[in-house]
Amino acid sequence: MSMEFLPDKPIYQQLVDHIVGDIIRGTIKVGEKLPSVRDYAVSVGVNANTMQRVYKELEQMEITETRRGQGSFVTDNTERIQELREEMKEQLVQSFIQNVEALGFTTNEMVSYLQKRGGHDD
Structure with a gap:
């Protein structure tokens, strides 16, 4: 699922927007586990550090939560x-x-x- 990125907006922000859009549309469900940072980075064709920044941003926005040893999950907070x-x-x-x-x-x-x-x- 490699993505095409726009040159006028940071890649991490485009990925945040993409994931947020998937959550809003229901493509990614409330409470659903997200792929690991490494797996997601490989699937969209970006550096793992970029994907880590995306996950950190999503967590700061209170859209996801990290569960120690389990990974990142979309919030259950509807x-x-x-x-x-x-x-x-x-x-x-x-x-x-x-x-x-x-x-x-x-x-x-x-x-x-x-x-x-x-x-x-x-």
Whole structure:
């Protein structure tokens, strides 16, 4: 599952975002054990030190926890996962608004366009 990385963002951050996305989507389940640092690093084609930094970042974000002798696991705290989901949504919306405004579109213009296009009403 070797990944393609963007040149304008640190690799470790891209991996954090990828794992967080998998957790939010449910591809990686609450309480699930993550692969070892070495196995994950080999599977995505990065240095083990980079992957260690990713795991450390995830733990600092309270998304994973390390159990001595067992490995790293996604938190069982579903409230934290929901908070993470909301944080990611907020970041995406803020980024979208900044990009739209930088191009001279108004928020109302974009809302109108998005409503016309349809989509999910979740």
